[in-house]
Structure formats: C-alpha cells, structure tokens
Amino acid sequence: MNGKVLVLNQDYSPLAICSVNRAFLLVFLEKAELLEADQEEAIHTVDATFEKPTVIKINRYINVPYRGVVLTxxxxxxxxxxxxxxxxxxxxxxxxxxxxxxxxxxxxxxxxxxxxxxxxxxxxxxxxxxxGLKLARLPYRPTYIMFLRNSMGDMRKEWLNYLKASKVAS
Missing domain, CATH: 1.10.30.50 (DNA Binding (I), subunit A)
Known part of the structure; x- marks a missing residue:
C-alpha cells in the first residue's frame, strides 16, 4: 500500500499528507471519513476488500496554531x-x-x-x-496551503478541489 493521502480537518481545510496505511487505519477505526477513493486500486485482505483512500476528513476538529512556512x-x-x-x-x-x-x-x-x-x-x-536587472516575479510570502500544493510533485487529481477551495479561505 504505497501512495499518499490528503488529510482534511473537520472544516475541510488541508491538514497534512499521510501514507495510505495511516489513512486506512484512521478510516477503519472511524476516526476519519473517507471522502475520495482510488478508482483503480483497492486494499485486499484474506476475506474482504476495502477502498484505497486518497482524501480523508478527520472526524474531530484539530486546532492547528499558525501554519506559516518557515523561511529557510x-x-x-x-x-x-x-x-x-x-x-x-x-x-x-x-x-x-x-x-x-x-x-x-x-x-x-x-x-x-x-x-x-x-x-x-x-x-x-x-x-x-x-x-539593470529585472525580476521574473516579485517575491512573496507563501501560504502553507500554497506550499503544500506546490511541493507535491505527484499530486492526485482528487486533491485539486480541496486545495483550490482552501485557497479562498487562506
């Protein structure tokens, strides 16, 4: 079970990215809700088949302090x-x-x-x-969501709606 899963807070704001194993466990233990599943792959056990998560939502709100991008x-x-x-x-x-x-x-x-x-x-x-030098673009302070979106080279198409929606909120 390889791959990455977008984890959303209870208010649908992006919280983190985790492994499929962790996401599956959170859904199985009913600590999170499955919002999007991989349409091409599933998780198989000896006697059951489960959807492979790509986006999950945590059931209880997690208060996250300011999530700024550290200047490094x-x-x-x-x-x-x-x-x-x-x-x-x-x-x-x-x-x-x-x-x-x-x-x-x-x-x-x-x-x-x-x-x-x-x-x-x-x-x-x-x-x-x-x-006499011209900048390609002006420097700016990136937001956490923007950084999350831009730093994921292999972003899944299922994530786009959740990350676009959060851009308005941040």
Whole structure:
C-alpha cells in the first residue's frame, strides 16, 4: 500500500499528507471519513476488500496554531522553482537580498529571491533597478496551503478541489 493521502480537518481545510496505511487505519477505526477513493486500486485482505483512500476528513476538529512556512534556504528555492529570478539559470544558486543588508535590507520573504552566483555578483551592493536587472516575479510570502500544493510533485487529481477551495479561505 504505497501512495499518499490528503488529510482534511473537520472544516475541510488541508491538514497534512499521510501514507495510505495511516489513512486506512484512521478510516477503519472511524476516526476519519473517507471522502475520495482510488478508482483503480483497492486494499485486499484474506476475506474482504476495502477502498484505497486518497482524501480523508478527520472526524474531530484539530486546532492547528499558525501554519506559516518557515523561511529557510530550501523553502526559498522551492518558492522560486529552483531558478534564478533574474536570468532563469538553475545552476550555482544563491540567495539575494533585493535591498542589500548593508542598506538595511532584512532577511524576510519579501526581500529575498533566488539568484545564480553570476547575477548576484553583478547586482552586488545595489538594488535590481540600479544594476539593470529585472525580476521574473516579485517575491512573496507563501501560504502553507500554497506550499503544500506546490511541493507535491505527484499530486492526485482528487486533491485539486480541496486545495483550490482552501485557497479562498487562506
């Protein structure tokens, strides 16, 4: 039983992604409700067949404190799709401060972008405008839901409606 299952809170907001084994156990123990099942595969035992979950909803609301995305090098690269925001290169990536630290620029989501070593050196201690560099897109603070959606390369089609609906709420 391999695969991943989207776990929703009682209010249908995305909570986590878990293994099929864990999801099946939660449904079997009636701690969660099966919302979507794999139409091509099932779980077989000696004397029974069960639907293989792809989306489940926890039966009791779980209060989750603020779910922000932690600012790390890996998360910043992930947000910027592992490519330089100036030239599009995917090699020798570094982090660039749009407003340099020497000029009071802080290490926050809105001031950091992924840049290759060449573009970062060209920019130096200037702003992108002063260095004649154009950003592919402006930096932003990703939401947890957006990060969950973007970080799952093999997202199941059954998840899309639940993740799209939660984008409005977040």
């Amino acid at each position: 090098r890996q998360n910043l690269f992930k947000r910027d799709n592992n490519c330089c925001q100036y030239c599009g290169s995917r090699e020798n990536l570094t982090i660039d401060h749009l407003i340099p630290r020497s000029r009071g620029g802080r290490s926050v989501w809105d001031n950091l972008v992924t840049a290759c070593k060449h573009c970062n050196a060209k920019k130096g201690d200037m702003t992108p405008d002063q260095a």
